[in-house]
Amino acid sequence: MNTPISRQDAVRQAATDALPAALADLGDLVRIPSIAFPGFDPAEVRRSAEAVAALVRGTDLFDDVRIADAAIPGTDERGMPAVLATRAARNGRPTILLYAHHDVQPVGDESLWESPPFEPTVRDGRLYGRGAADDKAGVMAHVAALRALRDAVGDDFDLGVALFIEGEEEAGSRSFAQFLHDHADALRADVIVVADSGNWDARTPALTVSLRGxxxxxxxxxxxxxxxxxxxxxxxxxxxxxxxxxxxxxxxxxxxxxxxxGLAQRDAETPEYTEETLRDEAGLPAGVSPIGGDSILSRIWNxxxxxxxxxxxxxxxxxxxxxxxxxxxxxxxxxxxxxxxxxxxxxxxxxxxxxxxxxxxxxxxxxxFGDGFLVDTSGWAVAAAREALAAGYGVEPVDIGVGGSIPFIADLVTEFPAAQILVTGVEDPHARAHSPNESLHLDTFRHAILAEALLLESLDARSHGGA
Ligand SMILES: [Zn+2]
Structure with a gap:
C-alpha cells in the first residue's frame, strides 16, 4: 500500500525536478546584456523584459502578464520596462508579491573577467556571468519556485501572486515609486518577498532585517x-x-x-565574524589593517x-x-x-x-538619497519564512543586516504600509555582485528555490489573516 506523500514532500520533489530548467533559463537570461544605465542600448533591457515575460507566461499560473513602464517624476522620460504579472487569490488565501530585477550592472573592465561576462559559464560549482547572481538568479528563483508549487499541488494552488520584475534597479529605480503608485491595485499583497539580498554563506540562509541607507x-x-x-x-x-x-x-x-x-549609529547585537573571514571575503591582504572600532559586523551593519x-x-x-x-x-x-x-x-x-x-x-x-530599512520581525510571514529557509537549506537561518542599500524598500513601505516585507536572496559572500567575475553558488540557488517553494506552499495552506 502506498502512503500518500505530503504536500511538502511533493513540493520538495518538484523543486528538485525544476532545477535543470531553471539553470538553463538563467543562462539564457545572463546572455542578454540588460544594462539600464544611460549610454547602453535600451533595446537589450526590453529584450530581457520580453524573455522574463515569456518565462512567466510559461508557468500558466497568471491571469495577466504584461510589460509595463512608468513615468520618471520630474522629467518627461519613462522608466525601463518591468514585467508585471498577477493572479487573484482563491478560497480566502493571502496574496504574495514577488520582486526581483532583470537589469544588471555594467561589466567594468572586461579584461578582468575570467570568462566573458555575458557567456554563462560553470566553474567549481558556481555559475559565472553578469547578473548570474544579481539579480537574474532572483528572477529565476521566483519562477522555479512557482513552477514547483504548480507541479506539486496543481489545481489546489489558491495563493494570490503578484510578480514585479523591475528593469532599472541598478540604475537607481527612478520610476519605481511611480510604478508602484500606477499599479498599486495589481501589486497590493499581504507579504512582499524582495529577492535581491544575500545569505550568511553559501550554505547558511539569511533573512535580511536591516539595511543601511x-x-x-x-x-x-x-x-x-x-x-x-x-x-x-x-x-x-x-x-x-x-x-x-x-x-x-x-x-x-x-x-x-x-x-x-550628527551621523547616527544603531545599537544592536551582531553575530560573530572573524577578522580572518573579513580578510578573505573583502580581499584585505596581510599587512593592511581593517578600519574602525567595535565588532566588525556592527561597523558594516549599524x-x-x-x-x-x-x-x-x-x-x-x-x-x-x-x-x-x-x-x-x-x-x-x-x-x-x-x-x-x-x-x-x-x-x-x-x-x-x-x-x-x-x-x-x-x-x-x-x-x-536612499533610506535604510529595519524589518518588523514580529509578523507571521517572518516566522513562515524562517521555517521555509530552515527546511530548504537544512540549516537554521541567520538574521542579518546589510551594509548596502535597497532604497526602493522605503517606497514599498510607503505604498503598502500593511504588507510584511521579507528580504531574501540568492547571493553568498563570494558572489561579487557589481564586480568582475560575478557568480552564483549552485547549491545556494538550489536551496533558495526549495525554500521559496516551501514558503509558497505554507502560505498557500494558510487562510488569509488566520492561522
Ligand atoms: Zn540587485
Whole structure:
C-alpha cells in the first residue's frame, strides 16, 4: 500500500525536478546584456523584459502578464520596462508579491573577467556571468519556485501572486515609486518577498532585517579663479587639490572610523565574524589593517561609513606643474539603519562647510538619497519564512543586516504600509555582485528555490489573516 506523500514532500520533489530548467533559463537570461544605465542600448533591457515575460507566461499560473513602464517624476522620460504579472487569490488565501530585477550592472573592465561576462559559464560549482547572481538568479528563483508549487499541488494552488520584475534597479529605480503608485491595485499583497539580498554563506540562509541607507553627492572644491604655474605661486596660494585632500581627511579619525558629528549609529547585537573571514571575503591582504572600532559586523551593519567614490582632477598622464583651481569628488555615505538619509547628508555637508580649509568655496550637486530599512520581525510571514529557509537549506537561518542599500524598500513601505516585507536572496559572500567575475553558488540557488517553494506552499495552506 502506498502512503500518500505530503504536500511538502511533493513540493520538495518538484523543486528538485525544476532545477535543470531553471539553470538553463538563467543562462539564457545572463546572455542578454540588460544594462539600464544611460549610454547602453535600451533595446537589450526590453529584450530581457520580453524573455522574463515569456518565462512567466510559461508557468500558466497568471491571469495577466504584461510589460509595463512608468513615468520618471520630474522629467518627461519613462522608466525601463518591468514585467508585471498577477493572479487573484482563491478560497480566502493571502496574496504574495514577488520582486526581483532583470537589469544588471555594467561589466567594468572586461579584461578582468575570467570568462566573458555575458557567456554563462560553470566553474567549481558556481555559475559565472553578469547578473548570474544579481539579480537574474532572483528572477529565476521566483519562477522555479512557482513552477514547483504548480507541479506539486496543481489545481489546489489558491495563493494570490503578484510578480514585479523591475528593469532599472541598478540604475537607481527612478520610476519605481511611480510604478508602484500606477499599479498599486495589481501589486497590493499581504507579504512582499524582495529577492535581491544575500545569505550568511553559501550554505547558511539569511533573512535580511536591516539595511543601511545611502546619501551620495558631488562636491566641487574651488580655491582659485584660474590655473597657474605651480613654480610661480605654489607655496603662497592653496591649490584645489591641497584643499580637497585636507578637507576629505577630516571625514575620518585615525582608526578610519567616520568622524562626522550628527551621523547616527544603531545599537544592536551582531553575530560573530572573524577578522580572518573579513580578510578573505573583502580581499584585505596581510599587512593592511581593517578600519574602525567595535565588532566588525556592527561597523558594516549599524554604523555609518564614508567613501570617496570618484574624483575629477588632472590625470597622471596629463599631470603638469600646475595649481588646480577646482576639484570635484563624489562622496558616498552609508547611513545607519534608522537615520533618514537626508538628515545624514545635512550632517556631512555641515561638517564639510565647517572644515573647508583656507576659505575654499564648496558647491554640492547631484544629491541622491536612499533610506535604510529595519524589518518588523514580529509578523507571521517572518516566522513562515524562517521555517521555509530552515527546511530548504537544512540549516537554521541567520538574521542579518546589510551594509548596502535597497532604497526602493522605503517606497514599498510607503505604498503598502500593511504588507510584511521579507528580504531574501540568492547571493553568498563570494558572489561579487557589481564586480568582475560575478557568480552564483549552485547549491545556494538550489536551496533558495526549495525554500521559496516551501514558503509558497505554507502560505498557500494558510487562510488569509488566520492561522
Ligand atoms: Zn540587485
Amino acid at each position: 545611502n546619501a551620495r553627492f558631488t562636491l566641487r572644491v574651488r580655491t582659485l579663479a584660474h590655473a597657474s604655474h605651480s613654480g610661480m605661486f605654489g607655496g603662497a596660494v592653496p591649490d584645489a587639490m591641497m584643499a580637497t585632500v585636507k578637507l576629505l581627511a577630516t571625514l575620518w579619525d585615525d582608526t578610519g572610523a567616520v568622524a562626522v558629528a 554604523k555609518p561609513s564614508i567613501t570617496v567614490t570618484g574624483i575629477d582632477a588632472p590625470s597622471v598622464v596629463n599631470a603638469s606643474n600646475t595649481l588646480s583651481p577646482e576639484i570635484s569628488v563624489v562622496i558616498s555615505t552609508r547611513v545607519a539603519p534608522g537615520q533618514a538619509a537626508s538628515e545624514a547628508y545635512e550632517a556631512v555637508a555641515a561638517h564639510l562647510r565647517a572644515h573647508a580649509p583656507f576659505g575654499a568655496d564648496l558647491e554640492f550637486t547631484d544629491v541622491d
